[in-house]
Amino acid sequence: METIRRYALCVAIGLIxxxxxxxxGPMALRLLPGSDWGTPVDAMIVYESGFDTVxxxxxxxxxxxxxxxxGVRVIDKDTLGKGKQPSAELQPYLDAAKGHDLPVxxxxxxxxxxxxxxxxxxLEGLKAEVGK
Amino acid sequence: xxxxxxxxxxxxxVQRSQEAGFTVGALPRRSKVGGLACAPVFxxxxxxxxxxxxxSRIREAEADGVxxxxxxxxxxxxxxxNGFGYCWAYSLSQAxxxxxxAMGQPFVQLSPESLAECVGYRNRGYYLDDxxxxxxxxxxxxxxxxxxxxxxxxxxxxxxxxxRKNYIPTEWYDLDGKDVWAATVTALIMGFGCYVGYDxxxxxxxxxxxRIGSNGKIEVHTPNSHGPGNxxxxxxxxxxxxxxxxxxxxxxxxxxxxx
Numbered sequence: 001m002e003t004i005r006r007y008a009l010c011v012a013i014g015l016i017x018x019x020x021x022x023x024x025g026p027m028a029l030r031l032l033p034g035s036d037w038g039t040p041v042d043a044m045i046v047y048e049s050g051f052d053t054v055x056x057x058x059x060x061x062x063x064x065x066x067x068x069x070x071g072v073r074v075i076d077k078d079t080l081g082k083g084k085q086p087s088a089e090l091q092p093y094l095d096a097a098k099g100h101d102l103p104v105x106x107x108x109x110x111x112x113x114x115x116x117x118x119x120x121x122x123l124e125g126l127k128a129e130v131g132k
Numbered sequence: 133x134x135x136x137x138x139x140x141x142x143x144x145x146v147q148r149s150q151e152a153g154f155t156v157g158a159l160p161r162r163s164k165v166g167g168l169a170c171a172p173v174f175x176x177x178x179x180x181x182x183x184x185x186x187x188s189r190i191r192e193a194e195a196d197g198v199x200x201x202x203x204x205x206x207x208x209x210x211x212x213x214n215g216f217g218y219c220w221a222y223s224l225s226q227a228x229x230x231x232x233x234a235m236g237q238p239f240v241q242l243s244p245e246s247l248a249e250c251v252g253y254r255n256r257g258y259y260l261d262d263x264x265x266x267x268x269x270x271x272x273x274x275x276x277x278x279x280x281x282x283x284x285x286x287x288x289x290x291x292x293x294x295x296r297k298n299y300i301p302t303e304w305y306d307l308d309g310k311d312v313w314a315a316t317v318t319a320l321i322m323g324f325g326c327y328v329g330y331d332x333x334x335x336x337x338x339x340x341x342x343r344i345g346s347n348g349k350i351e352v353h354t355p356n357s358h359g360p361g362n363x364x365x366x367x368x369x370x371x372x373x374x375x376x377x378x379x380x381x382x383x384x385x386x387x388x389x390x391x
Binding site: 044051053054055057060061063064065066067068071072073074075076079086087089090 | 177178179181189192193196197198200203233234235236237302303318321322323381382383384385386
């Protein structure tokens, strides 16, 4: 009887752990550094509204060439969409940028996730970051 | 071919414009500097580049391809006002389309004629500051719904009312103030375009880049809206905006469709 109970308990635990692994495993894997997030499908640089200084030559070059040379769009954190509300497309980028020092590079991955990291300071750095 | 406008030949340029049927399209600004809610004063936010740095920064920006005119080019046929006194609207549309391009948004040809309400749907000149205040509230519709050179609302598709909300130039800076030329040069070197008026020309244009001319003088370029072959390089005191100067930094974000 004891053996059966132990066996049943093991099966139950196994099912729970297995279910959790199926449910949350991919997400957990994606959160691990260096793991595969899927393919980046889009990226945006979110930067600050208003300026208080003339940007450096390198930063100006990076920010102005980002769309054409790297396919990275550029938005201001205060950019508003239709009806003066962030559009459904824009909102996740702004959400991902929250809490980060601007400018920030927000990537949208095929897995549906968004990640944010400090924006490179040079065009070459940005190209390397987005694989161009 | 481009037009070269200097302090010595500008009267001829004005005369040619008048002979070609272009009437005064830009009127002196009515608001005080900094008086527009949608356009804070640039010089109060950004330390303007000292003149001693201008020439080297102008050359660097050109070498780096930073100028907005190197990244987006106006279509001289689509952006041709064709005798209508709508330079104030055409240059505003050019500024908005270029800003969209700078943000990496897909190209949509905008229709300056969709701003005709500003002048009661008539063929008239207008104020740059009032035009941008209107556009920052209502937006500019695409050519898909407002055809070129059609300024009567009856000639438009009613969808323009919704469409124009996608193209609102939201974030402006007022370049006027103590030194409008220093502010204009600084903004262009930073990669922005400038929506300006010239009283000697009675004309509004969009400035898109700088260069050092063969005589060592700073020249500023505008694609203009007087048709193909009429883009202009302006130098000397003629280059200094005199009826308002504004820089556009942001437009509403829209993926849009190709018009």
